[in-house]
Amino acid sequence: MKRVFSGIQPTGNLSIGNYLGAMKQFVEMQDDYECFYCVVDLHALTVMPTARSLHEGTLDLAALYYAVGIDPHKANLFLQSHVSEHSELSWLLQCISYFGELSRMTQFKDKKQLIESSKKGSQSITAGLFSYPVLMAADILLYDAEVVPVGQDQKQHVELARNIANRANQLIKDGVFVVPEPLIPKIGAKIMSLRDPSRKMSKSDPVDASRINMLDTPEAIMTKFKKAKTDSENLIKYDPVNKRGVSNLLEIQSLCTNKPISVLEAEYENSGYGKLKTQTAEAVIEFLKPIQERYYELRNSPEMLEYLKLGADNARKIARKTLTRYQNALGLVSRD
Ligand code: ATP
Ligand code: LTN
Numbered sequence: 001m002k003r004v005f006s007g008i009q010p011t012g013n014l015s016i017g018n019y020l021g022a023m024k025q026f027v028e029m030q031d032d033y034e035c036f037y038c039v040v041d042l043h044a045l046t047v048m049p050t051a052r053s054l055h056e057g058t059l060d061l062a063a064l065y066y067a068v069g070i071d072p073h074k075a076n077l078f079l080q081s082h083v084s085e086h087s088e089l090s091w092l093l094q095c096i097s098y099f100g101e102l103s104r105m106t107q108f109k110d111k112k113q114l115i116e117s118s119k120k121g122s123q124s125i126t127a128g129l130f131s132y133p134v135l136m137a138a139d140i141l142l143y144d145a146e147v148v149p150v151g152q153d154q155k156q157h158v159e160l161a162r163n164i165a166n167r168a169n170q171l172i173k174d175g176v177f178v179v180p181e182p183l184i185p186k187i188g189a190k191i192m193s194l195r196d197p198s199r200k201m202s203k204s205d206p207v208d209a210s211r212i213n214m215l216d217t218p219e220a221i222m223t224k225f226k227k228a229k230t231d232s233e234n235l236i237k238y239d240p241v242n243k244r245g246v247s248n249l250l251e252i253q254s255l256c257t258n259k260p261i262s263v264l265e266a267e268y269e270n271s272g273y274g275k276l277k278t279q280t281a282e283a284v285i286e287f288l289k290p291i292q293e294r295y296y297e298l299r300n301s302p303e304m305l306e307y308l309k310l311g312a313d314n315a316r317k318i319a320r321k322t323l324t325r326y327q328n329a330l331g332l333v334s335r336d
Contacts, residue, residue, distance in 0.1 A: 004029055005145035005180075007038035007080065007136075010057035011047055014064050015211040017191035017201035020255050021151030025185055027069040029149065035075035036143050036315055037065060042080045042087065043135060046128040047204075059299065062308055064214055067295035078311035080139065084192060085319035089138035090131075095162075096167055097134050105133055106156060137161035142319040144178040152189040153200060158182035173329035177322075188255050194228040197244035215292060218285045219233065225249070225281035236268040236276055246276070253280040256287040 006026060037133055039061045044054055058079060065077050080086050099190060102108065108130060115125050140148055140161045148158050158180060165177035191201045193210040201211045209224050216224070230245035238261045240247040253276075254261045268276055298304050328334065 001032070001034045002146045003143055004033040004035045004147045004149065005038070005140050005143045006149050007040035007043070007139055008061060008065075009040050010054065010061040010225065011044045011049065012057075012203035012205075013208075013211070013213040013215070014061060015191075015201050015203045016252065016288075017151070017211065018203060019068060019214060020188035020191050020252065021185065022149060023065070023068050023224075024151040024188065024255070025183065026065075026075070029147075030069075030071060030074040033147065034148070036145070036318075037070060037077045038139060038315075039065070039078070040078050040080045040136075043132060045115055046126060046132050048124075048126070059304075063295050063299040063304060064291075066298050066304065067291045068214075072307035072310065076311040076314045078308055078315045082317045083142075083319050085316065085323045086135065086138055089142055089319075089323050089326065090135040092330065093141070093164055094131055094134050095140050096171065097131075097137075097164060101163065102130055102133060102158060105160070107153065108133075109113060126330070133157045133160050134164070137143055137164045140180050141165055141177045142322045143315070144318070144322060145180050146178060147183050148180050149183040149185075149208055152184055155182050155184060168326070168329075171198045174327045174328070178325055187251055187261070191252065192248040194224055194248075197229055198249050212284060214288065215295065216288070221285050221288070222278070222281045225277045225284070228277055229271050230277075234272055236265060236273070238262075238265055246273070247314055249280045251275055253283050256280075256283040256328035 006022060008014070008022065026035065028036055039058055041054065041058050044057065049057070052200075061078070062077065066072065070077050111129060112125050131335050136157050137160060138159070141164070146163075150158060159182070162179050162181075165179045167177070168177050169175060191200050193199045193205065194212070195207055195210040199210075203211065203213075205211060209227065212221055212224060215226075228245060228249065230249070231243055233243070236246060236250070237243060238247050250261050250264055253259070254264055324334075
């Protein structure tokens, strides 16, 4: 079986964008791949969360992974900080990563710009934020993962992981790392903000109305969709370049109902935006209901912690082997 790795940061409120772009694929892949999924708590440290928000956010995200359908008997879900090999390999990889390539990461450039234009200024751009894509490469390479399911915005980071793997194979030892491939869904790879459909829906956007959180109440979901920004044409057509708001609603509804976009376009041929918004809200409410129920059952259950422990034990076995392989290839003297 091919091996898969992916992760999500426990920062902010998980949105339907994270689900449709990433988690939905994680669930679909469980039967056909050996899967390692991770709550990347060490990544979350790059934005300096409070201890409480990191702690609670980590457990919230783990419960959501199981609630959307990650089966602990099929896939290995674990917390990144429970497998210390991630931090160890990250350092080793930093020593073959270039300042120039990290400076070109668009997510870093965007976050840097955002911080610099805020009151905090450049003092709060941490080295962690800069080198974070190397930790992500370590996450992937530790598991010899061939496939990495992610949303569109993470493609560049997976490409960096490929470059680092190829470099290690050339400079250190041929075949020391498996070169991973990103897997990006055809529809849903970039769900847009409901307030500004030119930007992606983001779980750390300060404007809550910009996104549907996985745990939003039915009332909140209805209100957010009713206020979703569209355009003034009043024509329901899938055109993600010129009609971003309407196309975003069609994508969300299509993914939540399993109806192809072309079928929805035909159904809405003589309708206005009001109906599209209300029915998209209804589809999302219906879709999230069982997920929310499972989430509340699991969030404080002792089983969840047991599952996470088992996931980390399985992950550590593989991670240790890969780390040792790379340490030996580098010439580090083994302790045993
Ligand atoms: P943040 O706002 O905290 O940076 P985020 O919402 O971008 O967070 P991540 O933890 O960076 O979320 O991403 C987790 C996964 O969800 C990644 O695979 C990412 O590509 C995917 N993803 C994030 N936002 C979207 C979106 N709007 N549409 C589709 N996929 C998304
Ligand atoms: N950087 C990713 C989260 C992430 C990830 C990974 C995704 C961390 N490590 C490994 C895929 C594979 C993000 O979404 N911000």
